[in-house]
Amino acid sequence: xNAFVADEALxxxxxxxxxxxxxxxxxxxxxxxxxxxxxxxxxxxxxxxGEIRAIIGPNGAGKTSMLNVINGFYHPQEGTITxxxxxxxxxxxYEAASQGIARTFQxxxxxxGMTTLDNIMSGRSLKMHRNFFWQVLWRGPxxxxxxEHRKKVEEIIDFLxxxxxxxxxxxxxxxxxxxxxxxxxxxxxxxELLLLDEPMAGxxxxxxxxxxxxxxxxxQEFGTTIALIExxxxxxxxxxDRVVVLDYGKKIADGPPEEVQASxxxxxxxxxxxx
Amino acid sequence: MxxxxxxxxxxxxxxxxxxxxxxxxRIGMAVILIIAFVVIPAFANDFFLTSIMxxxxxxxxxxxxxxxxxxxxxxxSLGTGAFMGVGAYAAYKLTSIFPDANVIVMVLxxxxxxxxxxxxxxxxxxxxxGLYLAVTTLxxxxxxxxxxxxxxxxxxxxxxxxxxxxxxxxxxxxxxxxEALPITRYFVVLCITAGIAxxxxxxxRGRIGRSWMMIRDMDIAAELMGVRPLRTKxxxxxxxxxxxxxxxxxxxFFWLNAAxxxxxxxxxxxxxLFMVILGGLGSLGGAFMGAAFIWILPVLLKFxxxxxxxxxxxxxxxxxxxxxxxALIIFFLIAEPHGFARLWQIAKQKLRVWPFPY
Numbered sequence: 001x002n003a004f005v006a007d008e009a010l011x012x013x014x015x016x017x018x019x020x021x022x023x024x025x026x027x028x029x030x031x032x033x034x035x036x037x038x039x040x041x042x043x044x045x046x047x048x049x050g051e052i053r054a055i056i057g058p059n060g061a062g063k064t065s066m067l068n069v070i071n072g073f074y075h076p077q078e079g080t081i082t083x084x085x086x087x088x089x090x091x092x093x094y095e096a097a098s099q100g101i102a103r104t105f106q107x108x109x110x111x112x113g114m115t116t117l118d119n120i121m122s123g124r125s126l127k128m129h130r131n132f133f134w135q136v137l138w139r140g141p142x143x144x145x146x147x148e149h150r151k152k153v154e155e156i157i158d159f160l161x162x163x164x165x166x167x168x169x170x171x172x173x174x175x176x177x178x179x180x181x182x183x184x185x186x187x188x189x190x191x192e193l194l195l196l197d198e199p200m201a202g203x204x205x206x207x208x209x210x211x212x213x214x215x216x217x218x219x220q221e222f223g224t225t226i227a228l229i230e231x232x233x234x235x236x237x238x239x240x241d242r243v244v245v246l247d248y249g250k251k252i253a254d255g256p257p258e259e260v261q262a263s264x265x266x267x268x269x270x271x272x273x274x275x
Numbered sequence: 276m277x278x279x280x281x282x283x284x285x286x287x288x289x290x291x292x293x294x295x296x297x298x299x300x301r302i303g304m305a306v307i308l309i310i311a312f313v314v315i316p317a318f319a320n321d322f323f324l325t326s327i328m329x330x331x332x333x334x335x336x337x338x339x340x341x342x343x344x345x346x347x348x349x350x351x352s353l354g355t356g357a358f359m360g361v362g363a364y365a366a367y368k369l370t371s372i373f374p375d376a377n378v379i380v381m382v383l384x385x386x387x388x389x390x391x392x393x394x395x396x397x398x399x400x401x402x403x404x405g406l407y408l409a410v411t412t413l414x415x416x417x418x419x420x421x422x423x424x425x426x427x428x429x430x431x432x433x434x435x436x437x438x439x440x441x442x443x444x445x446x447x448x449x450x451x452x453x454e455a456l457p458i459t460r461y462f463v464v465l466c467i468t469a470g471i472a473x474x475x476x477x478x479x480r481g482r483i484g485r486s487w488m489m490i491r492d493m494d495i496a497a498e499l500m501g502v503r504p505l506r507t508k509x510x511x512x513x514x515x516x517x518x519x520x521x522x523x524x525x526x527x528f529f530w531l532n533a534a535x536x537x538x539x540x541x542x543x544x545x546x547x548l549f550m551v552i553l554g555g556l557g558s559l560g561g562a563f564m565g566a567a568f569i570w571i572l573p574v575l576l577k578f579x580x581x582x583x584x585x586x587x588x589x590x591x592x593x594x595x596x597x598x599x600x601x602a603l604i605i606f607f608l609i610a611e612p613h614g615f616a617r618l619w620q621i622a623k624q625k626l627r628v629w630p631f632p633y
Contacts (some may be wrong), residue, residue, distance in 0.1 A: 111492035126501035138477035
């Protein structure tokens with residue numbers, strides 16, 4: 001699939017296509033500890049604009065903590081995060097969201113009581129600005145704004161092929177579709193960087209294929225940079241442009257999939273070594 | 276079989292996002308409004324208006340207020356009674372400070388005071404959730420009730436310690452005070468309740484309503500999507516307390532004529548909470564259904580023995596009513612924990628697919 005990305009003439013995405021790519025996000029010497037537990041130790045890597053970056057590692061390696069650091073949910077004790085060329089100060093999750101970082105969750109974190117449509121509309125929250133007064137009146141500006149964003153949301157619904165479940169409360173949907181709605185919700189934010197925490201966990205083969213296709217399409221059609229955590233190695237190696245491997249909170253490898261696959265440290269981390 | 280959306284095509288998002296996208300719902304709503312604004316005033320007697328309809332509408336409004344906080348934003352509150360009391364005392368003080376001002380405006384403004392106090396007591400909600408938050412709102416309940424008793428300025432240093440509603444006129448009609456006609460009061464209460472319910476329906480289907488529901492359903496995800504938790508929760512507290520405050524002011528101004536601190540006790544908080552739970556958390560229609568069940572049913576049940584020609588003592592009827600209503604509450608909560616609103620939805624869904632099961 002990598003070859004496919006490179007061959008695609010139209011694509012603005014992919015570091016291969018654009019030659020020397022701009023660094024979207026850089027993590028420098030980040031360490032995060034909860035009391036005595038060191039979740040992340042001195043990790044540095046970068047994410048280039050337009051690439052699909054995978055973060056892999058055995059359970060408890062600190063992958064999700066890393067994502068939480070990136071979107072401002074955890075604050076690392078040491079190290080800096082550079083976002084679009086500027087060192088980021090300590091920030092709240094909603095600030096990260098407003099700067100264009102969206103994510104999905106390992107355990108589906110949809111708004112269960114709301115419909116698919118409302119869930120995806122909720123991704124537009126940051127882009128809607130009519131205040132309480134106009135919302136109360138509804139007629140006029142608030143309604144116009146709602147319709148304008150509804151159009152955008154319908155585009156995403158078409159893109160993900162979930163027209164039929166538009167008005168279904170998400171709690172009633174099967175797991176695979178919930179994951180898809182969650183992707184839609186993140187896409188509604190029109191993020192620059194999309195963090196996917198195990199987008200294929202618990203899916204069957206067909207659903208995995210669909211999801212892989214959506215991820216590639218998002219990357220190519222919208223030019224969204226994607227950082228994904230995934231345990232399915234086949235998927236990771238096929239999808240990603242570069243892979244960073246964590247183990248016990250430390251970075252043990254970083255590079256193109258083939259290189260990482262061949263790395264002795266990675267093989268040891270996954271298979272274990274005799275001491 | 277009459278409730279079908281087949282053949283009703285929508286050609287714009289505007290039509291699809293309407294409050295009642297289905298024609299039959301619009302007709303139903305129109306019928307309810309005609310009954311409320313025309314049929315009831317034309318045929319109802321004073322007892323029906325003062326003992327059933329006015330309190331029902333007041334409680335329905337309070338239930339809407341609590342529903343916004345608990346049902347839509349997921350913040351459990353036991354301070355409803357006190358917030359209603361703040362509205363009532365604020366309206367009383369406002370009418371005595373500005374005797375010439377329009378009393379309805381004063382009632383609507385009094386909600387602002389309760390909104391402010393509600394927002395203050397909503398501050399712990401950033402850190403505390405669920406039952407623990409309920410306990411902190413309980414503190415609001417006891418503290419404010421204490422204020423109503425211990426701060427004589429609030430009741431203008433009356434010897435009785437109660438607030439009594441002065442007589443006020445508007446457009447030549449006596450609106451408040453003992454001489455006000457039930458029909459006038461009914462119209463005022465109906466207009467305010469229906470108006471606020473409509474405005475809240477607008478808020479709830481827009482960005483702000485969604486941000487409340489996001490906080491309710493998954494606060495971490497909401498935060499990562501750009502919702503500011505504190506701001507959103509405080510807004511829910513303020514809006515909810517505003518509505519409860521207006522309901523509390525209406526309760527004394529248009530229904531009871533006089534009120535004591537004990538009118539706004541924890542009992543009232545629980546009563547409103549039961550209306551919300553029984554009606555359905557997160558549903559405006561449910562607030563009305565819950566209020567009807569908790570308030571109207573017991574009143575009506577008291578007439579059943581008389582209508583059937585059974586001669587039993589009044590106390591027995593009273594006790595029997597308690598037992599029947601209690602049993603019905605348990606029955607409905609077992610049958611449908613999500614309240615009447617969900618039952619109504621299920622019924623509509625069944626009608627839609629009739630005669631097939633799905």
